[in-house]
Amino acid sequence: MGVNAQARVDLDRFWDTIQTSARIGVGRPGGLARLTLTDEDRQMRDQFVNWCKQAKLEVEVDELGSIFACRPGREPDLPPVLVGSHLDTQINGGRYDGIAGVLAGLELCRTLDELDQQTKRSIVVVNWTNEEGARFSPPMAASGGFVGRYERDWIYGLADDEGKTFGDELERIGYRGTRKATGHAVDAYFELHIEQGPLLHAENKQVGIVCGGYPSHGMRVGFAGQTAHTGPTPMDLRHNALVAAARWATAVDDIGWDFAVHDGKATAARLVAWPNKAGILSETSEAVCDVRHPDAITARVMAEKMRRAAFEAGARAGCEVTIHDEWQWGGDIFDDTLVDSLRKQAQRLDYDWRDIQSQAGHDAYFLAMKYPTAMVFTPCKNGITHNNHEHCEPHDFEPGLNILLHAVVERADR
Ligand SMILES: [Zn+2]
Structure with a gap:
């Protein structure tokens, strides 16, 4: 069996679906603002489910709202191959980010339909809920739930800046499904x-085969102080939570500079304070920071410095420190056999490719904790992303799509 070695995806059809997605949840010019579990997210999910049904995929939604669209194999009881x-x-946000990966899975199924090919194992296209973590922290929440890293009910309780919870918003948009969040058999x-x-753009490479991810550690820290008047309160009696968080944020940034020569990076991404008004010291604040480095031990050292910096910042500002969440991912996590199969296809299809390390977090990081996992990177102009100027051309995707097609089919026929 197996798909014809000459088979190729339909790039125009793929590009059309990307363009349709680009009209849902429009943000700044050229970009998207499609935060998870909003009305715009619902609209996109509806569109995606429609496409899946047109492609005769069997759609299921799990308890965390992740969508699973199954193209049944000849032996549907075997663990399936997931693409998402x-x-x-x-x-x-940009128009491509993770969107390209979900729609790549859809395009792959459409191509197999056209070729009238059925694989041995089922192929399941997945849209994971709340990868970005832009509305509900932490990121990759639902894929974390899928592998049992996070509890379902803990995820339901995550709140956005307005106090709305993940669980309520999931219910509201009608995507709280019944498929169990965790405990599924997955082949790859x-x-x-x-x-x-x-990198890919700068080196003129058509595609990257991801062989691992920069080890990354992050934490969400709360600082507790006291409100007081900004005028008469003596300096030594202040407990300004805003200052504690700000000190931590700049200390973490300094850690990034200290390790920058070997491509270490540290990020202060978020800082909120209450009441955050003129005339009053802040009672509480919260900040989210992370560090990453290509070397795992160095990344751990940076993480330890980040943690210590939080307590030092709290002490300097006379505030109590609470670490609310901590997470880590990355490392040598991908499956050698799968990575090799992608390299082999890149070679066979004669694309100009390179091995590459991921520096961003991805759902694949969590999947890799439990299942054989691999990733393909496609170029984006100047690496600009999480920005409305994120830009890709159709030809940027062609090699990645075809490599994915053949590697997935090969695996699903196993
Ligand atoms: Zn993404």
Whole structure:
């Protein structure tokens, strides 16, 4: 059996679906603001489910709202091959990000339909809920739930800035499904994603085979102080939570500079304070920071410095420190056999490719904790991403799509 070695995806059809997605949840010019579990997210999910049904895929939604669209294999009881990514975006997101990966899975199924090919194992296209973490922290929440890293009810309780919870919003948009969140048999997981970095574009490579991810550690820290008047309160009696978080944010940034020479990076991504008004010291604040480095031990050292910096910042500002969440991912996590199968297809199809390390977090990181997993990166102009100027051309996707097609089919026929 197996798909004809000459088979290719329909690039125009893929591009059309991308363009339709680009009209849902429009943000700044050229970009998207399709935050998870909003009305715009629902609209995109509805569109995706429609496409899947037109392609005769069997659609299921799990308890965390992730969508599974199954193309049954000849032996549907075997663990399936999953292909997916995410349809949600950042508040100033681009049109391609994870979207390309979900729609790549759909295009692959459409191509197999046209070729009238049935694989041995089922192929399941997945849209993971809340990959971005832009509305509900932490990111990759639903894929984390899928592998049992996070509890379903803990995810339901995550709140956005307005106090709305993940569980309520999931219910509201009608995507709280009944399929169990975790405990599924999976043969392999493939994810295509834009690189979100400048390497492929700079080196004129058509595609990247991802062999691992930068080890990354993050934490969400709360600081507790006291409100007081900004005028008369003596400096030594202040407990300004805003200052504690700000000190931590700049300390973490300094850690990034200290390790930058070997491509270490540290990010202060978010800082909120209450009441955050003129005339009053802040009672509480919260900040989210992370560090990453190509070397796992160095990444751990950076993480330890980040943690210590939080307590030092709290002490300097006279505030109590609570670490609310901590997470880590990355490392040498992908499956050698799958990575090799992608390399082999890249070679056979004669694309100009390179091995590459992921620096961003992806749902694939969580899937890799439990199942054989691999990723393909496609180029994006100058590596600009999480920005409305994120830009790709159709030809940027062609190699990645065809490599994915053949690697997935090969695996599904196993
Ligand atoms: Zn993404």
